[in-house]
Amino acid sequence: MKVHIEPIVGRYAHYAIDGRQCRVYFEEAGQGIPLVCMHTAGADGRQFRHMMCDPKITANFRVLAFDLPWHGKSYPPEDWTGDEEYRLSTDLYVKTIMAFCEALELERPVALGSSIGGRILLQLAHQHGERFSAFIALEAADHQQPWYDTSWLHRGDVHGGEVCAALVSGMCAPQSPLRYRMETLWQYAQGGPGIFKGDLWFYRVDSDLRGKLTNINAERTPLYMLTGEYDFSCTPEDTMRTAASIPGAKVTIMKEEGHFPMSENPDNFKTYLMPILGEILSRAARS
Template sequence: MPPALDPMIGRYLRLEIDCVPHRLYFEEAGPANGIPLVCLHTAGADNRQFRHLLADPQVTKRFRVLAFDMPWHGKSTPPDGWEKSEYRLTTASYTAAIRAFCQTMELDRPVVMGCSIGGRIVLNLAIAHAAEFRALIALEAADFQQPWYDTAWLHRPDVHGGEVCAALISGLIAPQSPPVNRHETLWMYMQGGPGIFKGDLYFYRVDGDLREKVKVIDTKVCPLYLLTGEYDFSCTAEDTLRTASHIKGVEVQIMKELGHFPMSENPAKFREYILPVLDKIATQDRG
């Protein structure tokens, strides 16, 4: 194989989130003057889930794609003094991190696309901060899902947390997903920090209940797109359709042959669904 470089570039960004200094790692690709597209990874994972999107020339010819590792995830370091507290993601802290990244990077009304917990927080952006964004894309998202897992297993000294996380999410990958992509998705979960997946799920299970709140979303202020894989039993198609029924003007699609991690488990299939959405956003932006 001849040597080749992927197009994305990785950097560290120093910023304050809720007045606390952080150092976030992010990768980007695409023209500096492209439409900013910020991508949010799933619980316990990192921005590698979007590496195929970052390397897709059909996307990056118009969009400046940026994918950052949330604090405590991937290459982003925890804030100083992290050893004195337990990591626990909340709606407020998650929203603050996204807004701080966008503001520090001076992104002009970016598009934000998130998956799973990233999709749930996109709904909160639509509820509370819609005017700051030109479009919002929620993958595998609903206003609430009943927990189907026991988080007590996710941070114990006698259990390999990463392997348990990977085992927990393995069934959420569609059977049609290529084995290479399946195992790469699982590998990312095996590498999460101790207790981080559990801390993310606090937001998903407890603090991020958006039932009733989604009814105030105004898609005239900011277009909202919901896309969910048919094989996702964490956020089911029914969960997403129920949520969409409360949001006037939302565009919703159930993605065939995809599960809970569409951008990493089957990138080729996912682009069949996401490219038309991005085309529509780019066309509206020109208008």
């Protein structure tokens, strides 16, 4: 029997993040320009499996996706004693991404991220733009209006995994293939207790970036912003408003996509992503 085995390789890296020793799981495939992918809140790096299995991408890019500590197959930090409320802050998120890039000695990688992973790219572009060769921010804005009380995500009388998955189920486009929508939701159902809520502390409380992105140089490091038309959390209007404040930022509104383009409707997403990767390749060839 011929068995299809994917080219994705998963490994664990041990290094400190903000002074705390962590065992971080990451997956990768391909070779060439490093392309580091940041998953959405409450999920993990499996969201990028379709990019890692596409030879048109992996022929020129080394695609890497790590699970944030507390997510997926990355444990909490080694000194965790069980009595700590998990909260992702802007500062910790920046340090987490930079620590991964330094641990793997990635030289001026391309950074791609969705939702919280998209928002943090704006802060990275502002704070460490020279350390990256391009930013691809999906479902990203400097701020967006909350649409539910996050206390429902973590309480004793509501199953955390079920409510997280059910809440985000409506953030997928109805045209996205059912199989991929369900895979996307399954990650939310598998999240650790309070983790999605802790990620949203960054999103809702600690990262209002309005008026604070003055140091982004999109000429030096291109910034692409792509948002799905069905994303009512980070709406197309949120993204366009943000991009209007950043000279040189390029915006695309994606048809038939929601909040999880890389995992909910991956083939459709690639029709938007490939031209951008082509531009990045051309730019790299010129430099």
